[in-house]
Amino acid sequence: xxxxxVLAGAGGMLxxxxxxxxAGRRALLLVRGEDEPxxxxxxxxxxxxxxxxxxxxxxxxxxxTVLGRGRLxxxxxxxxxxxxxxxxxxxxxxxxxxxxxxRQLVATSTVLGVEVWDRxxxxxxxxxxxxSSVEARTQVRIARLRSDRTVLRExxxxxxxxxxxGYGGAGATGAGEVLAALGREVxxxxxxxxxxxxxxxxxxxQRVRSGARTVGLAGYTNAGKSxxxxxxxxxxxxxxxxxxxxxxxxxxxxxxxxxxxxxxTIGFIDALPSETLEAFRATLAEALECDLLLLTADAxxxxxxxxxxxxxxxxxxxxxxxxxxxxxxxxxxxxxxxxVEERHVATKVVLDLGLPSPFLVSSHTAEGMERLRDxxxxxxxxxxVDLRLVEGDGRAVAAMEAAxxxxxxxxxxxxxxxDVVLRVRVDRADLERFMAEHGERIERFRS
Numbered sequence: 001x002x003x004x005x006v007l008a009g010a011g012g013m014l015x016x017x018x019x020x021x022x023a024g025r026r027a028l029l030l031v032r033g034e035d036e037p038x039x040x041x042x043x044x045x046x047x048x049x050x051x052x053x054x055x056x057x058x059x060x061x062x063x064x065t066v067l068g069r070g071r072l073x074x075x076x077x078x079x080x081x082x083x084x085x086x087x088x089x090x091x092x093x094x095x096x097x098x099x100x101x102x103r104q105l106v107a108t109s110t111v112l113g114v115e116v117w118d119r120x121x122x123x124x125x126x127x128x129x130x131x132s133s134v135e136a137r138t139q140v141r142i143a144r145l146r147s148d149r150t151v152l153r154e155x156x157x158x159x160x161x162x163x164x165x166g167y168g169g170a171g172a173t174g175a176g177e178v179l180a181a182l183g184r185e186v187x188x189x190x191x192x193x194x195x196x197x198x199x200x201x202x203x204x205x206q207r208v209r210s211g212a213r214t215v216g217l218a219g220y221t222n223a224g225k226s227x228x229x230x231x232x233x234x235x236x237x238x239x240x241x242x243x244x245x246x247x248x249x250x251x252x253x254x255x256x257x258x259x260x261x262x263x264x265t266i267g268f269i270d271a272l273p274s275e276t277l278e279a280f281r282a283t284l285a286e287a288l289e290c291d292l293l294l295l296t297a298d299a300x301x302x303x304x305x306x307x308x309x310x311x312x313x314x315x316x317x318x319x320x321x322x323x324x325x326x327x328x329x330x331x332x333x334x335x336x337x338x339x340v341e342e343r344h345v346a347t348k349v350v351l352d353l354g355l356p357s358p359f360l361v362s363s364h365t366a367e368g369m370e371r372l373r374d375x376x377x378x379x380x381x382x383x384x385v386d387l388r389l390v391e392g393d394g395r396a397v398a399a400m401e402a403a404x405x406x407x408x409x410x411x412x413x414x415x416x417x418x419d420v421v422l423r424v425r426v427d428r429a430d431l432e433r434f435m436a437e438h439g440e441r442i443e444r445f446r447s
Contacts, residue, residue, distance in 0.1 A: 022125060023048025027093040028075070030067055031056045037097050039270075043122055044095065047129060051095070052087050065107050066096050076112045095122060099271060102154035120147060123272065135196055142189045149182050213380045214261045215254070216287035218317055219296035220309035221267030224333030226250075227363035228296060229264040232373065257377060259409050263287040270312045288317065292327050292379050299332035299346040299360065306349050314353070327379055330355050331372065336362040381409045381425030390441045391418040400438060407434060 027044060029051050031037050037054060044051050055075055057067050065072050075094075082088045093115050096108065100118035109116040117125065124147060127140040156176060215232075217225040233252035254260035265287040287293075295317065297310050317328075332346050343360055350358045359375065361368035377384075387404070389397045397420050404410075408426035415421075426434075435442050 021048075022093075022129070025049045025093050026088075026090045027051050027095050028079070028088065028091055029054045029095045029097060030075070031097040032061045032066055033059065035097055040095065040097050040119060040122070043119075043126060047122075047126055049093065052091060061098055062104075063101075064103060065111065066098055066100060066104050067108075069111075072108065072111050080113055093117065095119075102151045105151055106154050106158065120272070123269070135193070138189055138193050138196075142186055142193065145182050145186050145189070149179065149186070152179050152182065212259055212261050213292070214263055214290040215376055215380075216290035216293045217262065217264045217296060218287055218293060219267060219313050219331075220298070221269050223267060223296045223298045223309070223313075224363060225264050225267065225296050228294070228331065228333055228361070229262055231361075231363040231366065231369055232376075233262050254373075254376070257409055257411075260376065260380060263290060268313050268316045270308065290326070292329065292376060293317070294329050294331050294376075296331045296333055297350075297358075298334050299343065300334045300337040301346075303345055303349050306346060307353070310350065310353060310355075328356075329372075329375060329379070330358040332358045332360050334362060334364075335360045335367060336365045377409065377425055382427060384411055384423055384425050385431075385444060387422050387424055388416065388443050389420045389422065390443065400441065404434060404442075 025048075027049050029037055029040060029044075031054060041051055055067070055071075057071050059068070062068055067075070078086075078088060079091055079094075082091070091114070094108070094112055094117075096104070096116065096118040098104075098118055099120050100108070105116055105118060105121075124140065124144045127136075128144065156179065217229055219225050229250065229252065232254050234255040250264045252262050254262055265284060295310075295313055297306060297313070299306070301309060330350055332343075332350065335343055338346065347358055347360070359368055359372045361372055363369070389400050389404070391397050397418070401420055401422065404422065404424065404426075407430040408422075408424040410422055410424050412423035413420065
Protein backbone atom coordinates (compact mmCIF):
# COMPACT_ATOMS: atom_id res chain seq x y z
CA UNK A 1 0.00 0.00 0.00
CA UNK A 2 1.28 3.48 -0.82
CA UNK A 3 2.71 5.23 2.17
CA UNK A 4 3.26 2.26 4.46
CA UNK A 5 6.74 3.63 5.15
CA VAL A 6 5.06 6.70 6.65
CA LEU A 7 2.78 4.55 8.74
CA ALA A 8 5.83 2.77 10.12
CA GLY A 9 7.25 6.19 10.97
CA ALA A 10 4.00 7.07 12.70
CA GLY A 11 4.73 4.76 15.60
CA GLY A 12 6.66 1.73 14.45
CA MET A 13 3.45 0.03 13.29
CA LEU A 14 3.19 -1.55 9.85
CA UNK A 15 -0.25 -3.16 9.70
CA UNK A 16 0.30 -5.34 12.75
CA UNK A 17 4.05 -5.89 12.41
CA UNK A 18 5.59 -3.76 15.16
CA UNK A 19 9.30 -3.29 15.70
CA UNK A 20 10.08 -2.82 19.38
CA UNK A 21 13.88 -2.99 19.40
CA UNK A 22 15.41 0.15 17.92
CA ALA A 23 18.75 -0.04 19.73
CA GLY A 24 21.67 0.83 17.49
CA ARG A 25 19.65 2.70 14.87
CA ARG A 26 21.34 5.82 13.51
CA ALA A 27 19.22 8.94 13.25
CA LEU A 28 19.25 12.62 12.35
CA LEU A 29 17.40 15.19 14.45
CA LEU A 30 15.84 18.11 12.56
CA VAL A 31 15.17 21.24 14.64
CA ARG A 32 13.46 24.44 13.47
CA GLY A 33 14.04 27.67 15.38
CA GLU A 34 15.69 27.95 18.78
CA ASP A 35 14.02 25.00 20.54
CA GLU A 36 16.14 23.10 23.05
CA PRO A 37 16.37 19.44 21.91
CA UNK A 38 17.90 17.89 25.06
CA UNK A 39 14.70 16.07 26.09
CA UNK A 40 14.23 14.65 22.59
CA UNK A 41 17.82 13.45 22.62
CA UNK A 42 17.25 11.81 26.02
CA UNK A 43 14.15 10.03 24.70
CA UNK A 44 16.11 8.69 21.73
CA UNK A 45 18.99 7.62 23.96
CA UNK A 46 16.58 5.74 26.23
CA UNK A 47 15.65 3.61 23.22
CA UNK A 48 19.28 3.07 22.23
CA UNK A 49 18.94 5.25 19.12
CA UNK A 50 22.17 7.04 18.18
CA UNK A 51 21.53 10.61 17.00
CA UNK A 52 24.57 11.20 14.79
CA UNK A 53 23.85 14.86 14.03
CA UNK A 54 21.39 17.68 14.70
CA UNK A 55 20.34 19.79 11.70
CA UNK A 56 19.00 23.16 12.81
CA UNK A 57 17.36 25.83 10.66
CA UNK A 58 16.37 29.25 11.95
CA UNK A 59 12.91 30.65 11.44
CA UNK A 60 9.42 29.33 12.07
CA UNK A 61 8.21 25.81 11.28
CA UNK A 62 7.21 25.27 7.65
CA UNK A 63 3.54 24.18 7.65
CA UNK A 64 4.27 21.52 5.02
CA THR A 65 7.75 20.13 5.68
CA VAL A 66 8.93 21.56 9.08
CA LEU A 67 12.30 22.62 7.60
CA GLY A 68 12.20 24.82 4.52
CA ARG A 69 11.94 22.81 1.29
CA GLY A 70 15.37 23.92 0.04
CA ARG A 71 17.11 22.85 3.25
CA LEU A 72 15.14 19.60 3.35
CA UNK A 73 16.21 18.80 -0.21
CA UNK A 74 19.86 19.29 0.86
CA UNK A 75 19.37 16.86 3.75
CA UNK A 76 17.61 14.36 1.46
CA UNK A 77 20.42 14.49 -1.11
CA UNK A 78 23.08 13.78 1.52
CA UNK A 79 21.03 11.04 3.24
CA UNK A 80 20.44 9.25 -0.07
CA UNK A 81 23.99 9.69 -1.41
CA UNK A 82 26.09 9.75 1.75
CA UNK A 83 29.80 9.25 1.00
CA UNK A 84 31.93 6.57 2.66
CA UNK A 85 33.19 7.63 6.09
CA UNK A 86 30.62 10.43 6.55
CA UNK A 87 28.97 10.58 10.03
CA UNK A 88 25.57 10.22 8.37
CA UNK A 89 26.50 6.85 6.91
CA UNK A 90 23.91 4.25 7.95
CA UNK A 91 21.19 6.75 8.94
CA UNK A 92 17.79 5.07 8.51
CA UNK A 93 15.65 7.32 10.73
CA UNK A 94 14.93 11.05 10.88
CA UNK A 95 13.47 12.66 14.01
CA UNK A 96 11.46 15.90 13.88
CA UNK A 97 11.67 18.06 17.00
CA UNK A 98 7.96 18.96 16.80
CA UNK A 99 4.57 17.36 17.21
CA UNK A 100 4.13 17.18 13.45
CA UNK A 101 0.87 17.27 11.56
CA UNK A 102 0.02 14.29 9.34
CA ARG A 103 0.70 16.50 6.33
CA GLN A 104 4.19 17.33 7.58
CA LEU A 105 4.98 13.67 8.29
CA VAL A 106 3.87 12.48 4.86
CA ALA A 107 5.61 15.28 2.98
CA THR A 108 8.87 15.01 4.91
CA SER A 109 8.99 11.23 4.53
CA THR A 110 8.33 11.56 0.79
CA VAL A 111 11.21 14.01 0.33
CA LEU A 112 13.74 12.21 2.54
CA GLY A 113 12.94 8.64 1.51
CA VAL A 114 13.57 7.27 5.03
CA GLU A 115 11.48 6.58 8.10
CA VAL A 116 10.38 9.78 9.87
CA TRP A 117 9.20 10.17 13.45
CA ASP A 118 8.02 13.30 15.14
CA ARG A 119 8.13 13.74 18.90
CA UNK A 120 4.81 11.95 19.47
CA UNK A 121 5.84 8.96 17.34
CA UNK A 122 9.14 8.71 19.19
CA UNK A 123 7.20 8.59 22.46
CA UNK A 124 4.81 5.95 21.11
CA UNK A 125 7.72 3.76 20.05
CA UNK A 126 9.25 4.21 23.49
CA UNK A 127 5.94 3.29 25.13
CA UNK A 128 5.72 0.22 22.91
CA UNK A 129 9.21 -0.89 23.92
CA UNK A 130 8.47 -0.49 27.64
CA UNK A 131 4.93 -1.88 27.80
CA SER A 132 4.94 -5.16 29.72
CA SER A 133 1.43 -5.82 31.05
CA VAL A 134 -1.62 -6.58 28.90
CA GLU A 135 -3.15 -3.30 30.09
CA ALA A 136 -0.10 -1.26 29.08
CA ARG A 137 0.20 -2.95 25.70
CA THR A 138 -3.49 -2.30 25.02
CA GLN A 139 -3.15 1.36 25.95
CA VAL A 140 -0.08 1.81 23.76
CA ARG A 141 -1.65 0.06 20.79
CA ILE A 142 -4.74 2.27 20.98
CA ALA A 143 -2.56 5.39 21.03
CA ARG A 144 -0.42 4.13 18.13
CA LEU A 145 -3.39 3.08 15.99
CA ARG A 146 -5.16 6.40 16.53
CA SER A 147 -1.97 8.24 15.56
CA ASP A 148 -1.45 6.08 12.47
CA ARG A 149 -5.07 6.58 11.49
CA THR A 150 -4.54 10.34 11.14
CA VAL A 151 -1.54 9.74 8.85
CA LEU A 152 -3.48 7.25 6.75
CA ARG A 153 -6.29 9.80 6.31
CA GLU A 154 -3.72 12.29 5.03
CA UNK A 155 -2.37 9.70 2.57
CA UNK A 156 -5.88 9.01 1.27
CA UNK A 157 -6.54 12.74 0.96
CA UNK A 158 -3.35 13.33 -1.03
CA UNK A 159 -3.94 10.35 -3.30
CA UNK A 160 -7.54 11.28 -4.08
CA UNK A 161 -6.63 14.92 -4.79
CA UNK A 162 -3.68 13.93 -6.98
CA UNK A 163 -0.97 15.35 -4.70
CA UNK A 164 0.93 12.06 -4.77
CA UNK A 165 1.52 11.27 -8.44
CA GLY A 166 1.12 7.65 -9.45
CA TYR A 167 -1.41 6.70 -6.76
CA GLY A 168 -5.15 6.83 -6.40
CA GLY A 169 -7.95 4.69 -7.74
CA ALA A 170 -7.72 1.18 -6.34
CA GLY A 171 -4.86 2.23 -4.07
CA ALA A 172 -7.03 4.83 -2.38
CA THR A 173 -9.86 2.29 -2.06
CA GLY A 174 -7.48 -0.19 -0.45
CA ALA A 175 -6.26 2.47 1.96
CA GLY A 176 -9.87 3.23 2.87
CA GLU A 177 -10.44 -0.42 3.75
CA VAL A 178 -7.36 -0.40 5.96
CA LEU A 179 -8.63 2.79 7.60
CA ALA A 180 -11.94 1.11 8.38
CA ALA A 181 -10.11 -1.92 9.78
CA LEU A 182 -8.01 0.33 12.03
CA GLY A 183 -11.17 1.99 13.31
CA ARG A 184 -12.73 -1.38 14.17
CA GLU A 185 -9.60 -2.52 16.00
CA VAL A 186 -9.42 0.73 18.00
CA UNK A 187 -13.05 0.34 19.09
CA UNK A 188 -12.47 -3.27 20.14
CA UNK A 189 -9.40 -2.33 22.15
CA UNK A 190 -11.23 0.59 23.78
CA UNK A 191 -14.01 -1.73 24.92
CA UNK A 192 -11.39 -4.07 26.41
CA UNK A 193 -9.74 -1.15 28.18
CA UNK A 194 -13.12 0.10 29.44
CA UNK A 195 -13.77 -3.30 31.06
CA UNK A 196 -10.38 -3.09 32.73
CA UNK A 197 -11.14 0.46 33.92
CA UNK A 198 -14.45 -0.69 35.45
CA UNK A 199 -12.65 -3.50 37.28
CA UNK A 200 -10.07 -1.00 38.59
CA UNK A 201 -12.82 1.35 39.76
CA UNK A 202 -14.56 -1.50 41.60
CA UNK A 203 -11.30 -2.42 43.35
CA UNK A 204 -10.91 1.21 44.44
CA UNK A 205 -14.46 1.22 45.84
CA GLN A 206 -13.74 -1.97 47.78
CA ARG A 207 -10.58 -0.42 49.22
CA VAL A 208 -12.57 2.63 50.37
CA ARG A 209 -15.19 0.40 52.00
CA SER A 210 -12.45 -1.50 53.83
CA GLY A 211 -11.18 1.73 55.36
CA ALA A 212 -7.95 1.88 53.33
CA ARG A 213 -6.62 5.26 52.25
CA THR A 214 -4.79 5.79 48.96
CA VAL A 215 -1.75 7.97 48.27
CA GLY A 216 -1.10 8.67 44.59
CA LEU A 217 2.34 9.43 43.14
CA ALA A 218 2.41 11.76 40.15
CA GLY A 219 5.00 13.87 38.39
CA TYR A 220 7.13 14.34 35.32
CA THR A 221 8.72 11.25 33.82
CA ASN A 222 11.95 10.19 35.56
CA ALA A 223 11.20 12.43 38.57
CA GLY A 224 11.94 9.59 41.00
CA LYS A 225 8.37 8.35 41.64
CA SER A 226 9.21 4.65 41.44
CA UNK A 227 12.18 5.05 43.78
CA UNK A 228 9.95 6.95 46.20
CA UNK A 229 7.31 4.22 45.92
CA UNK A 230 9.90 1.57 46.77
CA UNK A 231 11.22 3.58 49.74
CA UNK A 232 7.73 4.09 51.18
CA UNK A 233 6.38 0.59 50.50
CA UNK A 234 9.44 -1.64 50.73
CA UNK A 235 8.05 -3.30 47.59
CA UNK A 236 10.46 -4.16 44.79
CA UNK A 237 9.53 -2.29 41.61
CA UNK A 238 11.40 -1.40 38.45
CA UNK A 239 13.62 1.58 39.21
CA UNK A 240 15.69 2.83 36.30
CA UNK A 241 17.27 6.17 35.47
CA UNK A 242 15.48 6.42 32.15
CA UNK A 243 12.35 8.05 30.77
CA UNK A 244 9.02 6.22 31.01
CA UNK A 245 10.29 3.09 32.76
CA UNK A 246 6.79 2.89 34.35
CA UNK A 247 3.73 2.66 32.07
CA UNK A 248 1.28 0.69 34.20
CA UNK A 249 -0.02 1.24 37.71
CA UNK A 250 1.72 -0.37 40.66
CA UNK A 251 -0.22 -0.50 43.95
CA UNK A 252 1.40 -1.45 47.24
CA UNK A 253 0.92 -0.95 50.94
CA UNK A 254 2.89 1.67 52.82
CA UNK A 255 5.45 -0.10 54.98
CA UNK A 256 4.72 2.12 58.01
CA UNK A 257 0.98 1.47 57.70
CA UNK A 258 -0.75 -1.42 55.91
CA UNK A 259 -3.96 0.67 55.92
CA UNK A 260 -2.36 3.13 53.49
CA UNK A 261 -2.03 2.14 49.81
CA UNK A 262 0.43 3.73 47.39
CA UNK A 263 -0.24 4.01 43.64
CA UNK A 264 2.62 4.72 41.21
CA THR A 265 1.84 5.30 37.55
CA ILE A 266 3.01 6.73 34.21
CA GLY A 267 4.86 10.05 34.30
CA PHE A 268 3.85 13.22 32.53
CA ILE A 269 5.74 14.90 29.69
CA ASP A 270 5.34 18.32 28.15
CA ALA A 271 3.22 18.87 25.02
CA LEU A 272 1.96 15.28 24.72
CA PRO A 273 -1.34 15.60 22.81
CA SER A 274 -4.39 14.93 24.95
CA GLU A 275 -5.70 12.30 22.52
CA THR A 276 -2.48 10.33 23.02
CA LEU A 277 -2.60 10.53 26.81
CA GLU A 278 -6.31 9.69 26.70
CA ALA A 279 -5.42 6.03 26.16
CA PHE A 280 -3.82 6.07 29.62
CA ARG A 281 -6.88 7.53 31.38
CA ALA A 282 -7.57 4.39 33.45
CA THR A 283 -3.93 4.10 34.49
CA LEU A 284 -3.80 7.75 35.58
CA ALA A 285 -7.10 7.42 37.46
CA GLU A 286 -5.59 4.77 39.72
CA ALA A 287 -3.10 7.33 41.06
CA LEU A 288 -5.15 10.53 40.81
CA GLU A 289 -8.38 9.24 42.39
CA CYS A 290 -6.79 9.21 45.83
CA ASP A 291 -7.00 10.71 49.31
CA LEU A 292 -3.60 12.40 49.09
CA LEU A 293 -1.37 13.15 46.10
CA LEU A 294 2.42 13.32 46.18
CA LEU A 295 3.47 15.54 43.28
CA THR A 296 7.10 14.62 42.70
CA ALA A 297 9.85 16.56 40.94
CA ASP A 298 13.61 16.09 40.56
CA ALA A 299 15.41 18.62 42.78
CA UNK A 300 18.61 18.18 40.74
CA UNK A 301 17.00 19.58 37.56
CA UNK A 302 18.19 23.08 36.53
CA UNK A 303 15.78 25.76 37.87
CA UNK A 304 14.20 26.57 34.48
CA UNK A 305 13.71 22.86 33.75
CA UNK A 306 12.28 22.22 37.22
CA UNK A 307 9.83 25.08 36.73
CA UNK A 308 8.75 23.74 33.31
CA UNK A 309 8.31 20.19 34.53
CA UNK A 310 6.38 21.22 37.64
CA UNK A 311 4.13 23.45 35.56
CA UNK A 312 3.45 20.60 33.13
CA UNK A 313 2.67 18.19 35.97
CA UNK A 314 0.34 20.66 37.68
CA UNK A 315 -1.53 21.29 34.45
CA UNK A 316 -1.99 17.57 33.74
CA UNK A 317 -3.14 16.88 37.30
CA UNK A 318 -5.64 19.76 37.34
CA UNK A 319 -7.10 18.74 33.98
CA UNK A 320 -7.83 15.25 35.30
CA UNK A 321 -8.95 15.98 38.84
CA UNK A 322 -12.67 16.22 39.56
CA UNK A 323 -12.03 17.10 43.22
CA UNK A 324 -10.39 20.51 43.61
CA UNK A 325 -10.11 19.88 47.35
CA UNK A 326 -7.68 16.99 47.00
CA UNK A 327 -4.71 17.51 49.28
CA UNK A 328 -1.35 17.67 47.49
CA UNK A 329 2.15 17.42 48.98
CA UNK A 330 5.10 18.58 46.86
CA UNK A 331 8.08 16.23 47.03
CA UNK A 332 11.51 17.18 45.70
CA UNK A 333 13.43 13.95 45.17
CA UNK A 334 17.11 13.12 44.54
CA UNK A 335 18.38 15.76 46.97
CA UNK A 336 21.48 13.62 47.55
CA UNK A 337 22.63 14.97 44.16
CA UNK A 338 22.19 18.62 45.26
CA UNK A 339 24.33 21.10 47.16
CA VAL A 340 22.83 23.20 49.94
CA GLU A 341 22.51 26.14 47.56
CA GLU A 342 20.83 24.00 44.88
CA ARG A 343 18.29 22.81 47.45
CA HIS A 344 17.45 26.42 48.33
CA VAL A 345 17.03 27.30 44.66
CA ALA A 346 14.78 24.29 44.01
CA THR A 347 12.64 25.15 47.04
CA LYS A 348 12.29 28.73 45.78
CA VAL A 349 11.07 27.48 42.39
CA VAL A 350 8.31 25.57 44.18
CA LEU A 351 7.31 28.51 46.38
CA ASP A 352 7.34 30.94 43.45
CA LEU A 353 4.68 28.76 41.80
CA GLY A 354 2.43 29.39 44.80
CA LEU A 355 2.82 25.81 46.04
CA PRO A 356 3.29 24.73 49.66
CA SER A 357 6.77 24.23 51.06
CA PRO A 358 8.18 21.01 49.57
CA PHE A 359 9.50 17.91 51.28
CA LEU A 360 13.14 17.35 50.33
CA VAL A 361 13.90 13.63 50.20
CA SER A 362 16.37 11.10 48.91
CA SER A 363 15.16 7.57 48.29
CA HIS A 364 18.81 6.54 47.99
CA THR A 365 20.04 7.80 51.40
CA ALA A 366 16.60 7.88 53.15
CA GLU A 367 17.11 11.58 53.96
CA GLY A 368 13.77 13.25 54.70
CA MET A 369 11.80 10.00 54.36
CA GLU A 370 10.72 9.77 58.02
CA ARG A 371 9.40 13.33 57.94
CA LEU A 372 7.50 12.59 54.71
CA ARG A 373 6.00 9.39 56.16
CA ASP A 374 4.83 11.27 59.25
CA UNK A 375 3.28 14.01 57.08
CA UNK A 376 1.43 11.41 54.98
CA UNK A 377 -0.03 9.72 58.04
CA UNK A 378 -0.92 13.05 59.66
CA UNK A 379 -2.77 14.22 56.53
CA UNK A 380 -4.68 10.94 56.29
CA UNK A 381 -5.31 10.10 59.94
CA UNK A 382 -4.44 13.16 62.01
CA UNK A 383 -1.61 13.50 64.56
CA UNK A 384 -0.65 10.57 66.77
CA VAL A 385 -2.31 10.45 70.21
CA ASP A 386 -1.96 8.07 73.15
CA LEU A 387 -5.19 6.51 74.40
CA ARG A 388 -5.55 4.51 77.61
CA LEU A 389 -8.11 1.69 77.54
CA VAL A 390 -9.27 1.05 81.10
CA GLU A 391 -10.27 -2.37 82.43
CA GLY A 392 -13.61 -2.26 84.22
CA ASP A 393 -17.20 -3.45 84.68
CA GLY A 394 -16.05 -7.01 84.17
CA ARG A 395 -15.42 -6.37 80.46
CA ALA A 396 -12.05 -7.12 78.90
CA VAL A 397 -9.94 -4.42 77.30
CA ALA A 398 -9.36 -6.72 74.30
CA ALA A 399 -12.83 -6.17 72.84
CA MET A 400 -12.49 -2.40 73.09
CA GLU A 401 -9.03 -2.55 71.53
CA ALA A 402 -10.35 -4.58 68.61
CA ALA A 403 -13.12 -2.03 68.04
CA UNK A 404 -10.62 0.85 68.09
CA UNK A 405 -8.37 -0.89 65.56
CA UNK A 406 -11.33 -0.96 63.13
CA UNK A 407 -11.37 2.86 62.94
CA UNK A 408 -7.81 3.88 63.87
CA UNK A 409 -4.25 3.31 62.73
CA UNK A 410 -2.38 1.78 65.68
CA UNK A 411 1.31 2.69 65.74
CA UNK A 412 2.25 1.36 69.16
CA UNK A 413 0.95 -0.69 72.10
CA UNK A 414 2.03 -1.24 75.68
CA UNK A 415 0.41 -2.56 78.79
CA UNK A 416 -0.02 -0.51 81.98
CA UNK A 417 -1.14 -3.00 84.58
CA UNK A 418 -4.54 -4.29 83.54
CA ASP A 419 -4.96 -1.38 81.16
CA VAL A 420 -3.58 -0.93 77.64
CA VAL A 421 -2.06 2.23 76.16
CA LEU A 422 -2.27 2.56 72.36
CA ARG A 423 -0.60 5.15 70.17
CA VAL A 424 -3.06 5.79 67.36
CA ARG A 425 -3.88 8.05 64.47
CA VAL A 426 -7.60 8.46 64.06
CA ASP A 427 -9.99 10.96 62.48
CA ARG A 428 -11.35 13.39 65.04
CA ALA A 429 -14.99 12.49 64.35
CA ASP A 430 -14.27 8.75 64.74
CA LEU A 431 -12.38 9.41 67.98
CA GLU A 432 -15.19 11.49 69.46
CA ARG A 433 -17.76 8.81 68.60
CA PHE A 434 -15.56 6.10 70.09
CA MET A 435 -14.95 8.05 73.31
CA ALA A 436 -18.66 8.88 73.65
CA GLU A 437 -19.54 5.20 73.24
CA HIS A 438 -17.05 3.92 75.83
CA GLY A 439 -17.26 6.78 78.31
CA GLU A 440 -14.80 6.65 81.18
CA ARG A 441 -13.18 3.46 79.95
CA ILE A 442 -11.09 5.43 77.41
CA GLU A 443 -9.00 8.49 78.15
CA ARG A 444 -6.15 10.46 76.63
CA PHE A 445 -2.97 9.19 78.22
CA ARG A 446 -0.31 11.53 79.50
CA SER A 447 2.88 9.90 80.75
